[in-house]
Amino acid sequence: MRSSWLLFLLIFVLAAAAQWLLPWWSAAVVALLLAFLLPQSGGRAFLAGFGGVGLGWLLLAGWLHVQADGRLSHRVAELLPLGGNGWLLVLVTAILGGLVGGLAALSGAWLRQAFGSAEPARQRA
DSSP states (O other): OHHHHHHHHHHHHHHHHHHHHSOTTHHHHHHHHHHHHSOOOHHHHHHHHHHHHHHHHHHHHHHHHHHTTTHHHHHHHHHTTTTTOHHHHHHHHHHHHHHHHHHHHHHHHHHHHHHHHHHHHHHHO
16 A cells, blocks of 8 residues: 555656656656556556546646636636536546556556566466
C-alpha cells in the first residue's frame, strides 16, 4: 500500500515537472516508466497514474480557469456540449488527463509483468 502512494506522488510530481518543458503526452511517458520501475499490480498502477496525472491536470486547469476569470474556459465549453460551464470543462480535462496517466501506468505495470514472466523461462533453458 505504501508503494502505491509513492508511485502516485512520483507520477504527480515528475509528470507535472515534465510538462513544463515537454509536450502534454510526456505525462504518459513518465507514468509508464515509473509503473514499470516500481512493481505494482495493474489496478494499483492504474489508480496511481489516474490520480497523479489527473490531479496535476485538475490543479493546472483550475488555476488557469481562475486566472483568466473563466473567460477562455467558458468559450471552449460553449464549443463542446457542456453548456458553457467552465468548471465542467476543468473536470472533463482532469478526467481525460487521468485516463491518459492511468492507462500509461497500467501499460507499464503489464510490461513489467510481461518481462518478469519471460525472465525465469530463459533461465531454465
